[in-house]
Amino acid sequence: MQIPIHIKSLPSGRGFRARAAAPFSVEAESSEKATVIAEVKRAIDSLMADGQVVFVDVGPPNSAAALIGTLDMNDPESQKWWQYVEEFRDECDSLTFPGESSGDDE
Numbered sequence: 103m104q105i106p107i108h109i110k111s112l113p114s115g116r117g118f119r120a121r122a123a124a125p126f127s128v129e130a131e132s133s134e135k136a137t138v139i140a141e142v143k144r145a146i147d148s149l150m151a152d153g154q155v156v157f158v159d160v161g162p163p164n165s166a167a168a169l170i171g172t173l174d175m176n177d178p179e180s181q182k183w184w185q186y187v188e189e190f191r192d193e194c195d196s197l198t199f200p201g202e203s204s205g206d207d208e
Contacts, residue, residue: 107142109135122146125155 109120112131120138121129126149130141149155173180 105146107139109138 105122105126107120107122109118111117112119117131117133118135118138119129119131120142122142122145126146128142128145128149130138130145132138132141146155175181175184
C-alpha cells in the first residue's frame with residue numbers, strides 16, 4: 103500500500119518535516135529528508151502492527167461472487183443452459199448493424 107507523505111522544508115534550513123494525513127496523522131522532523139520519511143513510515147507501520155489502523159470493506163457485498171464455481175457442467179441442465187448461451191452468441195455474431203458490412207461483399 104502506498105500513502106502520500108507531505109514533506110516540507112523547515113525555516114532557516116533546519117531540516118525537514120514529513121507529515122502523513124488522517125487516518126495516520128503522524129509527523130516527524132529531522133535534518134535529513136530520508137530520515138523524516140523513514141520515521142513517518144516506521145510510525146505508520148507501528149500503528150498498523152498494533153491494530154490501531156485496520157481496513158474494512160464497505161458497500162453492499164457482490165452477490166455474483168457467491169456463484170463462482172457453482173456451475174456443474176456435467177449436469178444436463180447446465181449443459182442445456184450453456185447450449186442456449188452458445189446459440190445466442192452465434193445469433194448475435196450474425197447480426198449486421200446499420201452502416202456495417204455483412205462480410206458477404208467479397
